[in-house]
Amino acid sequence: MILEELSNAFGVSSVEGEVRKIIVEAVKDYVDSWRIDTIGNLFVTRRRRIETEASPLKVMVTAHMDEVGFIISEVKSSGLLKFKPVGGFDRRILLGKAVVVGSDKVPGVIGLKPVHLVKRGERHTVGSIDSMTIDIGANSDSTRVKAGDFATFATxxxxxxxxxxAVSPHAGQVKGKxxxxxxxxxxxxxxxxGDYxxxxxxxxxxxxxxxSRGAKxxxxxxxxxxxxxxxxxxxxDLPRQSDEADEGFPRLGDGPAITVMDRSFIADRTLVDxxxxxxxxxxxxxxxxxxxIGGTDAGAVHTIREGVPSAVVSVPARYIHAPAAVLDLTDFWNTVKLMTAVLQKLPAKEG
Incomplete structure (x- = not known):
């Protein structure tokens, strides 16, 4: 499925070209037009296929191509790579993880002191990202990586x-970055x-x-x-400390998640309804x-020009912003079904 290709692609913020190429190849034969703007956004237009008496609404539906990752800040004389985060991370999940670096996807590992060498006072602490390095098995003379290159997980x-x-083609769970x-x-x-x-x-x-720079x-x-x-x-829907703890939400398998409010946005009530x-x-x-909690491109989109009525629909996944997440394919396909039905129900433009 297309999700597999997209998940495996390299696309840290500002270097989304591989992801964009996969999408263009997937859609170019059944859309009316596509173009790429200066910042790298991909615009794909499929004009009205179901005729109405009035003019059609112009409906923008967005999804972001970029992923969290790292930017190389320094190549040390030893060949080890210093890095900075691109996007939000919990640094606890970084140590010992396999990564790929740069356009050549050079394999590497975020270094971790083995337990045999850890001192007693270090056992329950996690160092800062500034103290971490990526090991690509090179010295400074042989490395193909330079400062300014990007890295992401090798998942x-x-x-x-x-x-x-064949019985349940849209069921099951998948993992990926x-x-x-x-x-x-x-x-x-x-x-x-679809036709709309x-x-x-x-x-x-x-x-x-x-x-949300591209969305603006x-x-x-x-x-x-x-x-x-x-x-x-x-x-x-992760394990709780006790049976009495409140169940978390959203939950895998319970369908697409509708946003009412996040840290940068309150959804348009008419669209939520x-x-x-x-x-x-x-x-x-x-x-x-x-x-x-959180924020999305909606925070930028809904404030543009005179304002844009906006809503957010999400596929829930466990462990996002980490080396591997897990999602339920029934949630994915139910999101497709819901959005297809919504787009088919939208009225014509008034006036």
Whole structure:
């Protein structure tokens, strides 16, 4: 599936070219046009296929191509690489992880002192990122890496518990890196195959993880009537300290997660109601993202020009912003079904 290609692709913020190329190849034969802007956003247009008497709405649907990663800040005389984070990380998950560096995807490992050498006072502490290095097995003269190159985790996409079969082709769980937001990108690729009474402008944005920079440019250029942002959000169905602890949400397998509010955005109530009503009419499961945490491209999109009515729909996944995340394929395909039905129900433009 397209999610596998997208997850395996290298695409840290500002170097999303490999991801963009995969998407173009996937959609170019059944869309009306596509273009790339100066900052790297990919705009793909599929014009109205279901005729209405009035003019069609211009609906922008976005998903960001970039992933969290690292930028090389220094090549030491030993050949070890100093690095800085690109996007948000919990540094506890970095030590000992396999990575790839630069356009040549040079393999490396984030160094970790073995337990045999750890002093008693070090056993329960995690050093700062500034104290970490990437080892690519080179000295400073032989390395193919330079300061300013990017790195990401070397995780490969895979199925947990076996691949889907003919009986349940859309079931099962998968693991991979960069599901935030390659899952949203994969949903958007599927949506571009549908027929709608609106002009659909799909925008695969850049640099979301460092401040939604691509989305600001894109929304200003498109000037949409309304917008949907497709995301991958953190599932919170993890083990609790006690049986009495509240169950977390969103949960894997419970459907797409609808955002009501996050740290940078309050969703348009009319669009939220449309998502809920459509899910219930179609018999699709849905849930809500935990309010008040995180942020998405919607924070930028909804404030552009005179304002853009916006909503966010997310595929939940465990362990995002880490070397490997896990998502449920039923959530992925139910997100595709929900958004397809919503786009088909949108009215024509008034006036």
């Amino acid at each position: 490969q996409f895979g199925y947990l518990g076996g691949q889907p079969d 960069a599901f935030d937001d390659r899952a949203g990108c994969a949903v958007l690729v599927e949506l571009l195959k 009474p609106v002009d659909l402008v799909a925008v695969f944005t850049v640099q979301e993880e460092i401040g 440019v894109a929304a200003y250029a498109v000037e949409p009537d309304l917008a949907f942002i497709l995301e991958c959000t953190a599932a919170d 449309l998502l809920i009503e459509t899910a219930e009419a179609e018999g699709l499961p849905y849930q809500f993202k935990r309010p008040g």
